[in-house]
Amino acid sequence: ETTIRVLGGLLSAYDLSGDRVFKWAADDLGQRLMKAFKTKSIIPYGQVELDDEGAAYNTAWHSNAAVLSEVGTLQVEFRYLAKITGRMEYATDAMRALDALLKIGTQDGLYPTLIQNIQVRPSFANDEISIGAMGDSFYEYLLKLWLQGGKEETKYRRAYDRAMKGIMDKLIHISRPNYLTYVAELKYGKIIHKMDHLACFLGGNLALGAYTHPEGLKSSEAQRQLKTGKQLAYTCYQMYSRFDSGLSPEYVDFRNGKNDFEKGRDAPYYLLRPEVSETMFILYHLTKDPVYREWGWEIFQAIEEQTKTDSAYAAIKDVDTMEKEDRMESFFMAETLKYLYLLQNDNHTIDLLNTHVFNTEAHPLKILSLVT
Secondary structure, eight states, rough: IIIIIIHHHHHHHHHHHHOHHHHHHHHHHHHGGGGGGEEEEEEESSEEEEEOOOOOOOGGGGGEEEHHHTSSSSSHHHHHHHHOOOOOOTHHHHHHHHHHHHHHHHSSSSOOEEEEESSSSEEOOEEEESSSSSHHHHHHHHHHHHHTTOOOOOHHHHHHHHHHHHHHHHHHEEETOOOOOEEEEEETTEEOOOOGGGHHHHHHHHHHHHHOOOOOOTTTTHHHHHHHHHHHHHHHHHHHTSSSSOOOOOEEEEOOOOSSEEEEOOOOBBBBOOOOHHHHHHHHHHHOTTHHHHHHHHHHHHHHHHHHHHHSSSSSOTTTOOOSSSOOOHHIIIIHHHHHHHOOOOOOOOOOTTTEEETSOOOOEGGGOOOO
């Protein structure tokens, strides 16, 4: 989280403004974070104490293992930091960590959410596949690394396409009675028919993958990715529109009953998350279909009506009771509002196909060949 929120924010501020104070601050933070890579496997620890004498370690909360989405969501930032500072160890360690993870290999391109990283040879620490919590941005960055590198590092594009095929073959399901497309989870060989709000990033990511496909948008693989992305976007819109509040819970259970899905029993809350807004922005940016603007506007109106306070915006404890919680995550400002703004604005200069990548916290960065 420190890498994507703080380091990513500093790097993007430098990219957009050219003010060296942001580069200096990013370099200072990057040096403090580098101790995370001091493992036998090079796959980093999940926690770092930022003071000079501080330690790095895994947390007991994750069974003393590394988390897939954390291991695979460092590289865009550290490569950019290496480019602007000349400290190539930033890129070297981050990319070695990802390559060590990819070397473990899987049959279908899908990776368990926990990685044992304290031995020389890393291994999987569980058998749970998630495109939501603990897995999401690993898959997102496979595509974005390829884009950031000028579409030259084919091994990351191959890993991405293999993973997307694995998702579409094994995890994509259709609800009843209204035939909504959703992405399930896999735990120890059993399909769990739930979909996290976090997983709603996948609609936009699949569309971006389709529009940049090496074989062209008209190829069968690209068309499958785009079709699935659009279907997931519609489902994620339904996760908002079907509740009276107009807001989505943290996840929904697909029971294949009369209502397709119901709010997650232990997570009825709305945390102002950005993934649906992100997907609407990407799909509109690529397709120019106005329906994505319309859906995004509905979501924005619900946010304004249900979460706004005198001083900020509040998370909601339950999307049915609408009781507010004294909490506003930084991603609401960095991502949710930014994507909703860009969705309605045709005058921005962000080109997702040729010049920029958004890190997973919606901080835009130029591709490496354009960084000076």
